Amino acid sequence: MSDNKIHVYLMPGMAANSSIFEDIKLPENQFEIHTLDWFVPEKGMGLTDYAQKMCENIPESDPVLVGVSFGGMLVQEMAKIIPTRKVIVVSSVKSKHELPKRMIFAKYTKVHKLLPTGLVNNVELLAKYAFGETVTKRLHLYEKYLSIRDKYYIDWSIDQIVNWSQETPSKNVVHIQGDRDAVFPISNIKDCIPVKNGTHTMIIHRYRWFNEHLPTIILK
Numbered sequence: 001m002s003d004n005k006i007h008v009y010l011m012p013g014m015a016a017n018s019s020i021f022e023d024i025k026l027p028e029n030q031f032e033i034h035t036l037d038w039f040v041p042e043k044g045m046g047l048t049d050y051a052q053k054m055c056e057n058i059p060e061s062d063p064v065l066v067g068v069s070f071g072g073m074l075v076q077e078m079a080k081i082i083p084t085r086k087v088i089v090v091s092s093v094k095s096k097h098e099l100p101k102r103m104i105f106a107k108y109t110k111v112h113k114l115l116p117t118g119l120v121n122n123v124e125l126l127a128k129y130a131f132g133e134t135v136t137k138r139l140h141l142y143e144k145y146l147s148i149r150d151k152y153y154i155d156w157s158i159d160q161i162v163n164w165s166q167e168t169p170s171k172n173v174v175h176i177q178g179d180r181d182a183v184f185p186i187s188n189i190k191d192c193i194p195v196k197n198g199t200h201t202m203i204i205h206r207y208r209w210f211n212e213h214l215p216t217i218i219l220k
Helices: 047-055 070-078 101-109 123-131 139-145 151-162 207-219
Strands: 006-011 031-035 064-068 086-090 173-178 193-195
Touching: 006 070, 006 207, 047 070, 064 070, 070 086, 070 151, 086 207, 101 151, 173 207, 193 207
Parallel strands: 006 031, 006 064, 064 086, 086 173, 173 193
Antiparallel strands: none
């Protein structure tokens, strides 16, 4: 492993594992890709504490952090703890003001606490939460991608998302957003690189776009 490579850490979205990045390839002479995975939080753990624990998996200095969806919120919290070269969020938000109205509604009404998260082993339902898509085809793929089925983790994640308190976007954050994202609509998002026809799962379905553009975005 050469020390002059740029270390890029990839963080998946809620309930997803790092296999969502299996088709992401960066030039090996310049970049070293590492993947991070969710763990079930300890009772009473907030997002800041969770980010602190996740940072323990990163021995390199000044890494690039790439986070998808809820993972995008997490990497922004991690960047408050460790120095980073760049933070890239995909299919995500940069502040609480970019959250859609229904999530803000959930925060004040606590309606999210009524969601049937006990059905987390129902992959179709989990895909609806995690990806904002009704999945009827390729269920086996979603079974593979959405492997974190712990009810406490799912409840915790939804709660952290709707109650995220970040007021203003952090500096050094690049935001990539699909113009057909159903979970975090692009109409709420300021200052992003739009991906035409990109949905909330574009990291999987539009991996060629990322393979083509990520090196330039990282090095910019």
